[in-house]
Structures are given as structure tokens and as C-alpha cells.
Amino acid sequence: MKKTLPTIKEIAKQLNISISTVSRALHDHPSIGLRTKTRVQELAKQLQYEPNQTAIFFQQGKTFTIGVILPELSEAFFSSAISGIEDAAHKSGYTVLLGQSHDSVDKEKQLIETMKKHRVDGLLISISKNTNNYEHFEALQRYNIPIVFFDRIPKIPNIHYVACNMINGTVQAINFLLKKGHRIIGMINGPEKLPATKERLDGYIQAMIKSRLKYDAGLVLNSDLTKESVCAATEKLLTGKRKPTAIVTFNDYVAMDAVQQARKMKLKINKDICFVSYANLPISHYTAYPPMASVEQFPYQQGQKATETLIDLLQRKTNADNEAINTTYYKIILESQLVIHEGV
Amino acid sequence: MKKTLPTIKEIAKQLNISISTVSRALHDHPSIGLRTKTRVQELAKQLQYEPNQTAIFFQQGKTFTIGVILPELSEAFFSSAISGIEDAAHKSGYTVLLGQSHDSVDKEKQLIETMKKHRVDGLLISISKNTNNYEHFEALQRYNIPIVFFDRIPKIPNIHYVACNMINGTVQAINFLLKKGHRIIGMINGPEKLPATKERLDGYIQAMIKSRLKYDAGLVLNSDLTKESVCAATEKLLTGKRKPTAIVTFNDYVAMDAVQQARKMKLKINKDICFVSYANLPISHYTAYPPMASVEQFPYQQGQKATETLIDLLQRKTNADNEAINTTYYKIILESQLVIHEGV
DNA sequence: TAATTTTACGCAAACGCTTGACTTATTATT
DNA sequence: AATAATAAGTCAAGCGTTTGCGTAAAATTA
Numbered sequence: 001m002k003k004t005l006p007t008i009k010e011i012a013k014q015l016n017i018s019i020s021t022v023s024r025a026l027h028d029h030p031s032i033g034l035r036t037k038t039r040v041q042e043l044a045k046q047l048q049y050e051p052n053q054t055a056i057f058f059q060q061g062k063t064f065t066i067g068v069i070l071p072e073l074s075e076a077f078f079s080s081a082i083s084g085i086e087d088a089a090h091k092s093g094y095t096v097l098l099g100q101s102h103d104s105v106d107k108e109k110q111l112i113e114t115m116k117k118h119r120v121d122g123l124l125i126s127i128s129k130n131t132n133n134y135e136h137f138e139a140l141q142r143y144n145i146p147i148v149f150f151d152r153i154p155k156i157p158n159i160h161y162v163a164c165n166m167i168n169g170t171v172q173a174i175n176f177l178l179k180k181g182h183r184i185i186g187m188i189n190g191p192e193k194l195p196a197t198k199e200r201l202d203g204y205i206q207a208m209i210k211s212r213l214k215y216d217a218g219l220v221l222n223s224d225l226t227k228e229s230v231c232a233a234t235e236k237l238l239t240g241k242r243k244p245t246a247i248v249t250f251n252d253y254v255a256m257d258a259v260q261q262a263r264k265m266k267l268k269i270n271k272d273i274c275f276v277s278y279a280n281l282p283i284s285h286y287t288a289y290p291p292m293a294s295v296e297q298f299p300y301q302q303g304q305k306a307t308e309t310l311i312d313l314l315q316r317k318t319n320a321d322n323e324a325i326n327t328t329y330y331k332i333i334l335e336s337q338l339v340i341h342e343g344v
Numbered sequence: 345m346k347k348t349l350p351t352i353k354e355i356a357k358q359l360n361i362s363i364s365t366v367s368r369a370l371h372d373h374p375s376i377g378l379r380t381k382t383r384v385q386e387l388a389k390q391l392q393y394e395p396n397q398t399a400i401f402f403q404q405g406k407t408f409t410i411g412v413i414l415p416e417l418s419e420a421f422f423s424s425a426i427s428g429i430e431d432a433a434h435k436s437g438y439t440v441l442l443g444q445s446h447d448s449v450d451k452e453k454q455l456i457e458t459m460k461k462h463r464v465d466g467l468l469i470s471i472s473k474n475t476n477n478y479e480h481f482e483a484l485q486r487y488n489i490p491i492v493f494f495d496r497i498p499k500i501p502n503i504h505y506v507a508c509n510m511i512n513g514t515v516q517a518i519n520f521l522l523k524k525g526h527r528i529i530g531m532i533n534g535p536e537k538l539p540a541t542k543e544r545l546d547g548y549i550q551a552m553i554k555s556r557l558k559y560d561a562g563l564v565l566n567s568d569l570t571k572e573s574v575c576a577a578t579e580k581l582l583t584g585k586r587k588p589t590a591i592v593t594f595n596d597y598v599a600m601d602a603v604q605q606a607r608k609m610k611l612k613i614n615k616d617i618c619f620v621s622y623a624n625l626p627i628s629h630y631t632a633y634p635p636m637a638s639v640e641q642f643p644y645q646q647g648q649k650a651t652e653t654l655i656d657l658l659q660r661k662t663n664a665d666n667e668a669i670n671t672t673y674y675k676i677i678l679e680s681q682l683v684i685h686e687g688v
Numbered sequence: 689t690a691a692t693t694t695t696a697c698g699c700a701a702a703c704g705c706t707t708g709a710c711t712t713a714t715t716a717t718t
Numbered sequence: 719a720a721t722a723a724t725a726a727g728t729c730a731a732g733c734g735t736t737t738g739c740g741t742a743a744a745a746t747t748a
Contacts, residue, residue, distance in 0.1 A: 399734035
């Protein structure tokens with residue numbers, strides 16, 4: 001068993017040429033003659049030579065690694081996104097250093113430190129639910145490590161991001177319900193401060209107004225996404241003066257809890273009350289009463305697009321080290337889309 | 345904006361001392377005087393010095409990175425496992441390079457190449473469904489990159505692995521059903537060649553025999569996990585001469601399909617027919633008819649344990665570079681466990 | 689006070705590779 | 719035939735750290 005791996009030095013010695021010649025030969029440099037070039041390449045193959053990437057990383061000041069920090073891989077949204085990220089990264093020769101924040105700000109900060117230490121070339125981040133201070137991101141500027149945020153993006157100027165616009169999908173969802181004859185449509189939304197919550201509300205209002213229906217604020221309730229608060233909201237909606245015949249829920253988990261509550265109240269799902277949700281569970285159609293339709297937010301594509309954007313940024317950085325790149329920011333918005341489930 | 349990050353050379357120059365002194369001072373080396381030590385450390389802090397890890401990686405021939413190759417993060421089992429991996433890795437100062445094979449052998453090989461190029465210190469692998477040639481793993485021996493397999497392990501000798509023994513949990517599952525009064529118990533198992541399938545079968549047989557019930561091979565059917573084959577198996581079981589009153593299914597997906605089929609046949613779930621499954625969906629209790637109980641396989645713990653094992657291997661490697669380490673292999677088996685669901 | 693130990697630090701090599709600058713043959717140009 | 723241009727290499731610096739070894743100066747011992 002060989003103890004030490006072959007290096008270009010080794011090859012150079014065996015062929016009695018200089019290491020720079022070997023290096024250039026392996027890179028097909030024009031100033032090396034065909035003869036020696038093939039000699040080198042053959043010996044390299046024979047010795048199963050492989051360049052020591054750590055040396056190259058070091059020498060080039062690049063690691064061809066991109067760090068990914070996201071809240072929770074067990075959320076289907078993110079496990080889908082990471083596939084998009086991986087695929088796009090590998091396509092350009094990058095690899096993915098992973099870290100989950102589990103929605104903890106401390107963990108997030110810690111991960112950034114680690115990524116910084118490992119000298120990732122760039123960072124892809126979906127921020128934790130509880131992040132409202134952004135210094136730890138800004139600190140990376142100093143290291144010239146670009147960040148592209150995706151899905152959950154901080155509310156600060158001058159950042160690159162990729163996100164999915166929920167307004168459009170929400171409008172489609174409401175229109176779908178209107179077309180089905182529903183006139184009183186409720187919404188169980190998320191935490192008030194979340195941008196995602198606001199977008200859903202905006203879509204709701206927009207759709208109502210365009211259809212010349214008045215917007216009844218009493219029909220839109222916020223929740224903190226816990227089972228209790230969702231059940232409470234559901235109950236409140238279903239016992240109000242204006243009882244909705246359809247409810248749009250913040251996501252599939254909310255939908256499931258709301259369904260449960262409605263059933264507890266002896267309502268027939270899809271008859272007395274219909275649900276439309278935002279897709280995050282691929283198997284939601286296996287659940288007892290799947291939503292009639294869901295708004296799809298294309299996690300795979302978001303991840304992919306974010307990665308492509310980051311890599312683009314990285315290329316530019318190496319090409320032109322000027323300041324101009326710092327002045328323009330990518331803001332990429334994908335459109336969400338309503339998907340109507342089978343048998344509806 | 346600083347263009348170049350501070351190095352120890354920089355510090356050395358400013359303090360007019362040698363770089364080796366700086367290096368040692370920062371490492372609290374005993375042969376550096378307290379006076380200079382603090383001077384160095386203070387300047388380092390002031391300049392926000394951070395060691396260039398790529399240089400260190402290179403110099404030490406270690407990257408403090410472990411590669412993880414697994415089939416599919418969108419499977420709850422693996423997204424759980426990766427959390428265990430991450431936590432254990434971070435605890436020891438390692439980071440995680442991620443790659444999904446999506447159950448493709450080619451992708452798996454490719455990932456191994458990438459990981460090798462990136463000079464990961466060690467590898468954690470759960471093999472793809474279709475892998476039946478193991479050369480690409482063996483090739484890593486040459487690079488002295490240890491592998492610990494987890495959950496899905498290749499059938500070759502002389503490997504380290506962590507897996508979960510399903511036999512015990514299966515025995516518990518059967519016993520649970522027996523205690524509930526069931527006497528005819530069916531099983532919808534997985535593909536025949538899978539070790540996971542064999543273990544389930546073994547558990548089934550063991551439990552039956554221990555209870556002095558005869559093992560009826562007609563009650564155990566294999567499936568290839570597709571919806572069609574599961575439905576067919578379910579139908580066959582429920583129309584056979586000996587109709588089971590309970591069925592153990594290979595996993596939660598199988599359970600859902602089987603339930604659907606049973607309902608199609610006008611059977612009342614939990615009355616005419618009961619189901620017990622192997623846990624892989626955290627939200628399975630949200631489904632229409634969740635299984636009465638599931639066999640838990642502790643993905644988080646498996647990931648954690650596998651990582652700890654790998655790191656242990658890595659420590660040994662640096663400590664004693666002898667051959668002895670190559671002669672003993674870790675084979676760690678966790679026990680599965682039956683979890684009885686609420687309201688049963 | 690001389691000899692010896694200890695303390696505190698500097699020198700320089702090494703890790704493997706890339707690359708700008710320089711050198712020496714060889715071939716082409718006038 | 720002298721000069722210029724090209725081809726094919728070589729040299730050596732440099733990337734940032736770590737570390738074995740050497741060595742003054744200071745402290746201890748005899």
C-alpha cells in the first residue's frame with residue numbers, strides 16, 4: 001500500500017524534467033511540446049496522479065465550495081431546494097457545504113463562522129425564523145464572500161436574493177374558489193411580521209377587489225402556526241357571522257390542523273367547507289382530506305436559480321475585480337402557481 | 345475596504361518579530377513569553393486576524409470535512425439522519441460536504457470522485473438502491489479515506505457500518521398485534537433482495553414461532569414498493585383463504601397505499617383490518633388512517649453514531665499510523681423499537 | 689565566576705501547485 | 719550570414735502555516 005500519493009514533483013523527477021513543465025503539460029499549455037506532453041500525461045495516468053486540491057485551493061484562494069445555510073431539511077420545501085442547489089452547483093464544478101440553523105439565530109451565526117473559516121467561495125442562505133439582526137451577514141462583506149438569499153430573505157437593502165412571489169398564486173387560488181361558486185372565503189394566515197404572510201394577504205385582497213367583492217378583514221386571521229392557534233382561528237372563522245365556505249390556509253400543516261378542527265365541529269370537508277393551501281408536503285394528498293388545490297412555490301427552481309446567481313457572481317468577481325459589481329443587486333422573483341388537485 | 349486579509353506575516357512585521365513566534369503565540373505555545381504572547385494576541389484581535397484555513401488544510405493534509413453521500417434528502421429518514429450527522433460533526437469541529445445520489449449509481453460514483461478531489465477526511469455513505477458493485481468504494485482505500493456506511497450498507501466484508509436491526513422491532517410489532525388478539529397477521533414486505541426485507545421477514549417468523557403459531561408463508565408478500573404492487577399484494581392478502589385481521593407493512597408509504605386499497609374493498613380500517621408500519625413519515629399521524637403502531641429506526645441516532653465512529657477512526661489515524669487499525673471494523677447495530685400510537 | 693540549564697525566540701524547510709519572467713535551442717526572415 | 723521570431727523549457731517566487739532545530743540571553747547551579 002502506497003503511503004504517499006504521487007505529486008507533480010514525483011512525475012518531474014521520473015521524467016527528468018522540471019515541475020513547471022509537468023504542471024503545464026497537464027494543463028495542455030501551448031508552450032509544451034507534444035512529445036513531452038504525452039509522456040507526462042501517460043505517466044500521470046499510470047501513477048494515477050490526481051492533483052492535490054487542497055494545494056490548489058490554497059494557491060488560488062478559491063475552494064470551489066459554496067456554503068448553504070437553511071433552517072430545516074426535514075421541511076420538504078428545503079429538501080427540495082437543496083436538490084436544486086446541488087444540481088446547479090455540481091454542474092459548475094462546485095460542491096456544497098451544508099448547515100441547518102434549525103431556526104436558531106445562534107446556530108446561524110455559528111454556521112456563518114464555520115463557513116467563513118472554511119473559506120467557502122460564496123453563501124446561499126435562507127434565514128431562520130427568528131433572525132432580525134443582520135450584522136453577521138454584513139460581516140461577510142469584509143471577506144468578499146458574496147451571499148445570495150433565497151426564500152426567506154432579510155429585510156435589508158443591497159442584497160442579492162431569489163424568492164417566490166406568492167401574490168399571484170394567491171390571486172389564482174381565490175379566483176379558483178370564486179369560480180367554484182364560493183363567495184365567502186376565509187384565510188388562516190401566518191405570523192403577522194412574516195413577509196410571506198403579507199404577500200398572501202395582498203393576493204387575497206387583490207383578488208377580491210378585482211372581482212368587485214368587498215374585502216372583509218374579519219375573514220382573514222393570523223396564526224403563529226401552532227396547532228392551538230390554528231384551531232382557534234378555524235373555530236373563530238366557522239362560528240363568525242359571515243361563515244366562509246372555503247378557507248385558504250398558510251401551508252399544508254395549517255391545513256391539516258384546520259381540517260381536523262372543522263371535522264371536530266361536525267362539518268363535512270369539501271361539502272360544508274373547502275380548503276386550499278400552499279404546497280409544502282408532497283404527500284399531502286395522502287392525508288385524510290387533502291386541499292382541493294395548492295399554490296406551488298417551486299423550491300427546486302428557487303434553489304437552482306439562487307445557485308446559478310451566486311456562481312455568476314463568483315465568475316464576475318474573478319474576471320473583473322472592480323467595484324462596479326458591488327453596485328448592482330440581483331432580485332429574482334419566481335412566480336408561484338396554483339395547482340388543482342385531481343378529482344376536483 | 346481592505347483588499348487583503350491580515351496574515352501572521354503582517355502581524356510579525358508590525359511587531360517586528362518572526363512569524364514563527366506569532367504562530368506559536370497564537371497557539372499558546374509554552375516557549376513564548378507572556379509579554380509577546382499578549383502583544384501578539386491583542387494585535388491579532390485588533391486586526392481581526394483569522395487564520396487562513398485553506399493554508400492550514402493544505403499544510404496539515406487535513407480538511408476537517410466529512411463527505412456525506414446518501415440517496416434522498418426528501419425522505420424523512422435521511423433528513424433526520426443528516427441532522428444527527430451535522431450535530432455530531434460540528435461538535436468535533438468538522439463540517440459536512442453533502443451529496444445526494446438520488447439512487448443513481450452513476451451519481452454516486454461521481455460524488456465519490458468529487459469528495460475525493462475535495463480531500464474530505466472521511467466519508468459517510470448510505471448506498472443507492474441500485475448499487476451492487478463496490479469498486480468505487482474500495483478505490484478510496486488507496487487515498488486512506490475511511491468510510492462508515494449507515495443504514496443502507498453494502499454486502500461486503502471488512503467495512504465499518506452503523507445500522508438498525510429491524511428484527512427486534514418486528515418481533516415487538518407482531519407481539520403487540522398478538523396481544524391485541526390478532527391471530528392471522530399478514531405482511532407486505534419490500535423487494536426480496538433488500539436486507540431490510542429479510543430482517544422484517546426474520547422478525548416475523550421469529551415472533552410467530554416463539555408464540556407457537558405456525559408460520560404461513562402465504563401471509564407474507566413481497567412488493568417492489570410501487571403503488572400497483574402494494575395494492576395487488578393487499579388485495580391478494582385480503583381475498584386469500586386465510587384473511588388477516590392485521591397487516592404489517594414495509595413502511596409508511598406502503599401502509600398508505602395498502603390502507604387505500606383496503607378501503608376500496610369496503611373494509612373498515614382499525615376494525616376489519618389493522619395496520620402496523622415502519623416509521624419514516626413524521627406526519628403519518630395526519631393521514632387518513634395512521635398505523636396503530638410503528639417500528640422506529642432512529643435515523644438521527646444512526647447518523648450521529650456513524651459520525652462519531654468516523655471521527656474516532658480519523659483520530660486514530662493521526663495518532664497511530666500503524667496497520668493495526670485496518671484490521672478491526674466497527675459494526676454497530678442499533679435496536680429498532682415499536683412505538684404505539686396514541687388512542688390505541 | 690564559570691559551567692549549566694532554562695527561557696524566549698528566530699531560521700528555514702516543507703506542504704503541492706501555478707505562473708511570470710527568463711533561457712536556450714530551432715526555425716524563419718531579410 | 720546575420721538577425722529576428724518562435725518553440726520548448728527551466729527557474730524561482732509565492733500562497734499562509736506549522737514545526738524541528740539552532741541559538742542568544744537570562745537564570746540557576748556549583
